[in-house]
Amino acid sequence: MRLASKPVGLPAVTSQDLVSQIAAMLTDAIIAGHLPPGAKVAEAAIARELGVSRAPVREAGRLLESQGLLVAIPSRGFFVRTHAPEEIDDLYDLRICIEKHAAVLTARRLTPEGHAALRRQLDVLYETAAINDPARQVEEDYRFHRLICEMSGNRRLLKLFDDLASELRIVIGLIGRLYDDPHRIAETHEPLLAAIESGDEARIQGSMEYHLGDAWRGVARLVRTLPPEQSQPTETGP
Amino acid sequence: MRLASKPVGLPAVTSQDLVSQIAAMLTDAIIAGHLPPGAKVAEAAIARELGVSRAPVREAGRLLESQGLLVAIPSRGFFVRTHAPEEIDDLYDLRICIEKHAAVLTARRLTPEGHAALRRQLDVLYETAAINDPARQVEEDYRFHRLICEMSGNRRLLKLFDDLASELRIVIGLIGRLYDDPHRIAETHEPLLAAIESGDEARIQGSMEYHLGDAWRGVARLVRTLPPEQSQPTETGP
DNA sequence: AAAGTGTCGACTGTCGACACTTTTGCGTTG
DNA sequence: CAACGCAAAAGTGTCGACAGTCGACACTTT
Numbered sequence: 001m002r003l004a005s006k007p008v009g010l011p012a013v014t015s016q017d018l019v020s021q022i023a024a025m026l027t028d029a030i031i032a033g034h035l036p037p038g039a040k041v042a043e044a045a046i047a048r049e050l051g052v053s054r055a056p057v058r059e060a061g062r063l064l065e066s067q068g069l070l071v072a073i074p075s076r077g078f079f080v081r082t083h084a085p086e087e088i089d090d091l092y093d094l095r096i097c098i099e100k101h102a103a104v105l106t107a108r109r110l111t112p113e114g115h116a117a118l119r120r121q122l123d124v125l126y127e128t129a130a131i132n133d134p135a136r137q138v139e140e141d142y143r144f145h146r147l148i149c150e151m152s153g154n155r156r157l158l159k160l161f162d163d164l165a166s167e168l169r170i171v172i173g174l175i176g177r178l179y180d181d182p183h184r185i186a187e188t189h190e191p192l193l194a195a196i197e198s199g200d201e202a203r204i205q206g207s208m209e210y211h212l213g214d215a216w217r218g219v220a221r222l223v224r225t226l227p228p229e230q231s232q233p234t235e236t237g238p
Numbered sequence: 239m240r241l242a243s244k245p246v247g248l249p250a251v252t253s254q255d256l257v258s259q260i261a262a263m264l265t266d267a268i269i270a271g272h273l274p275p276g277a278k279v280a281e282a283a284i285a286r287e288l289g290v291s292r293a294p295v296r297e298a299g300r301l302l303e304s305q306g307l308l309v310a311i312p313s314r315g316f317f318v319r320t321h322a323p324e325e326i327d328d329l330y331d332l333r334i335c336i337e338k339h340a341a342v343l344t345a346r347r348l349t350p351e352g353h354a355a356l357r358r359q360l361d362v363l364y365e366t367a368a369i370n371d372p373a374r375q376v377e378e379d380y381r382f383h384r385l386i387c388e389m390s391g392n393r394r395l396l397k398l399f400d401d402l403a404s405e406l407r408i409v410i411g412l413i414g415r416l417y418d419d420p421h422r423i424a425e426t427h428e429p430l431l432a433a434i435e436s437g438d439e440a441r442i443q444g445s446m447e448y449h450l451g452d453a454w455r456g457v458a459r460l461v462r463t464l465p466p467e468q469s470q471p472t473e474t475g476p
Numbered sequence: 477a478a479a480g481t482g483t484c485g486a487c488t489g490t491c492g493a494c495a496c497t498t499t500t501g502c503g504t505t506g
Numbered sequence: 507c508a509a510c511g512c513a514a515a516a517g518t519g520t521c522g523a524c525a526g527t528c529g530a531c532a533c534t535t536t
Contacts, residue, residue, distance in 0.1 A: 017312055017489075044517055053491045054518085055293065062297050066304030074255060075497055075518060090394040097339040097395075098332070105331075156328040157335075160398065256520080282487060291521045292488090313488060313527050481534070488527075493520100500515070506508095 018052055022060035025050075027166065030069055030080055033173045041070060041078040068167040083171055085224050092216040095164050098157055099145060100208045105152035107196045107204055114151050115197060121147055122189050129182035137182050138172055144189060148196070175222050188214060256290055260298035263288075265404065268307055268318055271411045279308060279316040306405040321409055323462050330454040333402050336395055337383060338446045343390035345434045345442055352389050353435060359385055360427050367420035375420050376410055382427060386434075413460050426452060 026046075029035045043057040050057070061078045064070040070078045083091075106114070121144045128140045142165055149161040188211055195207035264284075267273045281295045288295070299316045302308040308316045321329075344352070359382045366378045380403055387399040426449055433445035 019489090042517070055490060058293075058518090059297060059300055062300045063304065066301065076499095077518065087394070090392045093343075093392055094336070094339075094394050094398065098335060101332075101335040154328045154331055156325070156332050160332065280487070293520060296488090314529090315488065477536105479534105479536080481532105483530100483532085485530085486528090489525090491522105491524080493522090495518105495520085497518075498516085501513090503510105503512085505510075 018056035019059045019063065022046070022050065022052070022057055023063045026060060026064055027069060030064075031166070031169045031173050035080050037080050037082040037170060037174060039080045041080065043077060067163055069170065081167070081170060083167075083223075085220065088168075088171055088223055089216075089220060091164055091168055092212065092219070095161075095168070096209055096212045096216070098160060098164075099148065099212060100205045102149045102152040102154070102157055102161070103192070103196055103204045103208050104201050105154060105157075106148050107199050107201070109153060110151070110196065110199075117151075118144070118147060118193055118196070122186065122193060125186040125189065126183070129186045132182075134182075137185070138169070141185065142169075171219065171223060175219070180218055256294040257297045257301065260284070260288065260290070260295055261301045264298060264302055265307060268302075269404070269407045269411050273318050275318050275320040275408060275412060277318045279318065281315065305401055307408065319405070319408060321405075321461075323458065326406075326409055326461055327454075327458060329402055329406055330450065330457070333399075333406070334447055334450045334454070336398060336402075337386065337450060338443045340387045340390040340392070340395055340399070341430070341434055341442045341446050342439050343392060343395075344386050345437050345439070347391060348389070348434065348437075355389075356382070356385060356431055356434070360424065360431060363424040363427065364421070367424045370420075372420075375423070376407070379423065380407075409457065409461060413457070418456055 026035070026041065035041065041061065043054050043061060047054045047057045061070055061072065065072050065078065069081055071081050072078050121140070125137075125140045125144060128137050146158070146161060146165070149158045152158070192204075192207045192211050195204045198204075264273070264279065273279065279299065281292045281299060285292045285295045299308055299310065303310050303316065307319055309319050310316050359378070363375075363378045363382060366375050384396070384399060384403070387396045390396070430442075430445045430449050433442045436442075
């Protein structure tokens with residue numbers, strides 16, 4: 001019996017370690033707004049609630065801290081990260097920078113299949129715009145941009161995009177609703193796709209800059225008007 | 239480790255952040271090549287050696303994992319990250335992307351003091367080229383580039399640069415010696431500084447692209463010729 | 477002899493415990 | 507009545523311990 005030589009892709013019963021599970025759970029809670037910015041994430045409470053010890057919770061906290069979702073203040077614990085308006089500006093500025101690059105790289109190695117995948121995702125975006133589901137809309141928008149980064153072929157860039165995106169989603173989630181008409185948002189991706197298809201790098205960069213700059217301005221305006229959010233509790237005394 | 243029992247600490251370091259200390263120690267060991275790529279970082283051994291328990295060592299490991307210095311394999315522990323040549327390419331590609339942007343931002347808000355600081359750091363680079371100290375040369379080169387990122391005003395970009403740099407330093411440290419004539423390396427920064435001073439954004443981008451591309455080619459060549467380094471121990475079969 | 481199996485040792489993942497720090501609650505005082 | 511301050515409560519930082527898992531090595535089987 002030669003069963004071992006050709007293992008059909010068994011599901012690989014990796015009993016997902018606690019740390020990943022807890023981290024995912026916390027991430028969801030943060031993005032969903034269940035844990036608002038500035039909220040304390042008490043490891044003891046989380047551990048009790050989940051029925052695990054504090055060790056894996058702490059490690060999950062470290063993980064999310066490195067992703068920019070939490071901040072750790074010594075002897076005081078983890079808090080959901082708050083973002084000053086300037087920090088959001090920094091994030092968008094950086095995001096534009098790397099997505100411009102990603103789009104150029106993607107255009108250079110674009111295959112018919114790749115183009116079809118982008119087109120398909122954009123169609124999904126239109127479909128989502130029809131129904132009224134802001135969270136889903138944000139999700140599909142994110143996926144379109146992620147696809148570009150994925151198709152760039154630069155793994156590290158994709159990882160960076162994921163980090164920036166998860167951080168930005170705290171803010172987007174905070175805003176709660178879409179910052180613009182859903183259908184219009186889908187439409188603004190058209191010139192971007194066309195530019196990538198054209199292969200004209202200057203045009204691609206201009207397109208991406210315009211597209212993301214638009215989103216940036218929308219977010220920046222809302223962030224500055226709506227929440228008079230207090231900053232992170234600091235430890236530096238007078 | 240009852241730090242409280244030793245109220246008069248000789249080193250002025252705090253008593254409360256074992257994790258940071260351990261992380262810094264491990265980082266140094268990795269960059270110095272004491273822990274070569276692929277080496278196992280046994281938490282029990284580290285803990286014994288430092289006289290602390292395994293908990294803070296584990297957390298430091300998570301920290302370094304998020305910085306790309308270590309990889310964690312479930313049930314097997316931490317290993318110093320190995321970089322396939324393509325991953326180094328990704329790193330440099332991304333680095334060029336963000337440093338181009340940083341240089342443009344810096345040029346836009348360049349003050350006389352800022353320009354002086356860049357000039358000074360470049361002079362230091364020349365001085366270091368005179369003595370023969372490869373590690374120091376790499377350090378000062380790194381500082382010049384970091385200064386540009388710092389002066390860009392985008393904090394998040396600076397953090398990203400630090401992450402990329404520490405990751406690249408594993409590789410640079412691995413190569414061990416400079417990949418080119420020290421004095422020439424210092425000189426190649428001149429056009430970059432001049433471009434920033436000029437404020438011509440296209441020129442700045444071109445300069446940076448050329449300058450870093452040069453370093454990239456040097457590193458890529460050495461990495462591909464010298465070490466027939468085996469990849470990270472994985473757990474997923476073919 | 478090659479491949480597969482069983483056992484041993486080492487190490488990780490997780491836990492509960494303890495000391496110290498921060499926060500909270502409440503009584504005291506100006 | 508508000509500000510202050512002290513003491514209890516809650517929570518974090520770290521530790522040592524135990525169980526489960528992985529890798530190595532010798533042993534059995536084909």
